[in-house]
Amino acid sequence: MRTWRKLSKLAAAAAVAGCLALAGTPAAAVADANRAQEKAALTCGAGVFLDGLRALAVSESGRDEVFLTSNGVKIWPTTGAYVSMAVGQRVEVDKCVSVGAQLRLMEYDDLDPNDTIGGQTVSGDVTRDYEFCCGDGGRYRIGAVA
Incomplete structure (x- = not known):
């Protein structure tokens, strides 16, 4: 199938x-x-490919510093602590995750605990967009190819 x-x-x-x-x-x-x-x-084999992340609304004034976790482990970005994003901006994620993975989009904070913008559970056999919403007013969408 x-x-x-x-x-x-x-x-x-x-x-x-x-x-x-x-x-x-x-x-x-x-x-x-x-x-x-x-x-x-x-x-990705039996996994799901995470494509691009788009900022639909940001939680802070002007930009969010975001990173992505899967089952509690940071998976993106790999080159730094976070990616700074403005409304309308799209960045490539290009990561494979397993079906059933618990994704969380987090907002990085230097002094306070990091904030959760939103979470999703990856479903299999469906190519779709996942939306992370609405922690501190942030809203993001990521494409996933099954």
Whole structure:
């Protein structure tokens, strides 16, 4: 069943790329992006690929310093304590997590305990967006490819 779903996604991506080529959009760029997404999803095996995180609303004035945990362990970002995000900004996460993982989007604080913006449980076999809301007024969305 999972293989059939991946093949149908690939067929749909090819159809979209073909339609975009007719509309004058560079089909090669679209096809490359679709192949990269499929490859990333396939490397997760039975897990779920976390794609990009978008800030829909921030909890502090101007920017939030956010990081992501899975089952209580920080998984993103790997190069620092947090990523500073403004409303409308999107950043790549590019992480694999297991089905059933408890995700928490956290707001980093230097002196106080870190604040939870929101949490989600990853479900399997579904490509979807997860929303983290509304700790301190922050609201974020992350794409997940099953």
